[in-house]
Amino acid sequence: MKVAVFSCKPYDKRTLEAATQNSSDVELFFFESRLSSETVSLANGFDAISCFVNDDLSRDILEQLSTFGIKAVALRCAGYNNVDLYCAKALAIPVFHVPDYSPTSVAEHAVALILTLNRKIHRAYHRVKEGNFALEGLMGFNLEGKTVGCIGTGRIGQAFCRIMAGFGCRVICYDLAPNDELIEYGAEYVDLETLYADSDIISLHCPLNASTHHLINKTSLDKMKNGVMIINTSRGALVNAQEAIDGLYNGKIGHLGLDVYEQEGKFFFEDMSDHIIYDSVFQLLLTFPNVIVTGHQGYFTDIALRHIADTTLENLAQLNDAPEHFLRELTNKH
Incomplete structure (x- = not known):
């Protein structure tokens, strides 16, 4: 099987090549370009393609x-809002994803953002380098005793809740399907209104769909x-970035940590240090001392990359093993 791998960075190529060393069934061809028109x-x-979070898999492209x-289509990520x-399904093109590449990697990154913002590690780092120890x-x-709200308790949300419980936080959650193990662990499931009103920290771990688009907006912020x-x-x-900025200005948001951004497809995963980023909202976010933005690196650990590569190849192998079962993973749910 010949597979075109889009949005392929050097680290993707290394892990995918390592995963194919013992396989002669799949031949990979790497393209750094994003999939687009x-x-x-x-x-x-090619026989199949492999894509990442910002590749375009809209109707025109799929046709x-x-x-x-x-x-x-073998996605190298858990989310599939770009498909x-x-x-x-109508075209009988199966779409695979990687639902469980390493939940703790993203959960730990969320916690790293919380700790950095809270203890202002980013500011302290620069002060000390300049000889300023004030x-x-x-x-x-x-963190002990604070109420942490987690929206979405899939694999990543569950890992996040367990970590925050370890800090001595009260953990409250919202999800359409409550998790009994988390309840036994001490987490409480509440409605969104209660989560907004009670939480000192709110962390988002839900998928993007019509009901969650701009979940964080002026209306929800007013309830916090x-x-x-x-x-x-x-x-x-x-997150509605413009309304989040308004919340930063009026003090409703005390700290904002983002590893993702609505328009990130224009520049995330690229070295833009010698370019002007033509996004005034994003540039404004970077001016706030109580905002940290990282470039979609929450998943980026050695274990996660290896698991993504292995699962992607396993997904592709299913086509050789059982090609008649063409509606797999995501497409069989829609």
């Missing part, structure tokens, strides 16, 4: 892939405590 022609002549004879699954302006708060900390390591469009 401009690059979709690169997929012509072109179908004309090329593409037999499958028109209904179109994929503590004024660096005061944080104890003044000075609330908001963490998003899930998908950028869960």
Whole structure:
């Protein structure tokens, strides 16, 4: 099977090549370009493609892939909001994802953002390098006893809740399907209104869909405590960035940690240090001392990359083993 791998960085290539050392069934061809209307022609002549979070798998792209004879799409991520699954199912193109690459990697990154924002590690680091050891302006708060709200308790959300419980926090959750193990662990499931009102820290671990798009907006912010900390390591469009900025200005948001951004596809995963980033909202976010933005690196650990590579190849192998079962993983749910 010949597979075109899009959005492939050097670290992706290394882990994927290592995973294919003992396999002769799959031959990978690597493209650093994102899949888009401009690059979709690169997929012509391949049997399948592998994509990442910001590749375009909308209807037009999928229809072109179908004309090329593409037999499958193997996502190297858990989220699939960039895929028109209904179109994929209609075209009989199976879509696979990696639902469990390393939940703790993203959960730990969310906690790292909380600790950095709270104890102002980013500011202290630069002060000390400049010989400034003054503590004024660096005061944080104890996590023990704080109420942490977790929206979404899938694998990542569960890992996050367990970590925060270890700090001595009261953990409250919202999810359409409560997890009994978390309840036994001491977490409480509440409605969104209660979570907004009671939480000192809110961390987002839910998928992006029509019901969660811009979940954090002026209306939801108005229901939260003044000075609330908001963490998003899930998908950028869960947060209305402009209304979050308004919340930063008026003090409703005391700290904001983002590993994702709604318009990140324009520049995330690239070295933009010699370029102007033409996004005034993003640039404004970077000016706040109580905001930290990282470039979608929550998943980026050695274990997670190896698991992504292994699972991607296992997903592709299913086509060789049982090609008649073409509606797999995601498409069989839609």
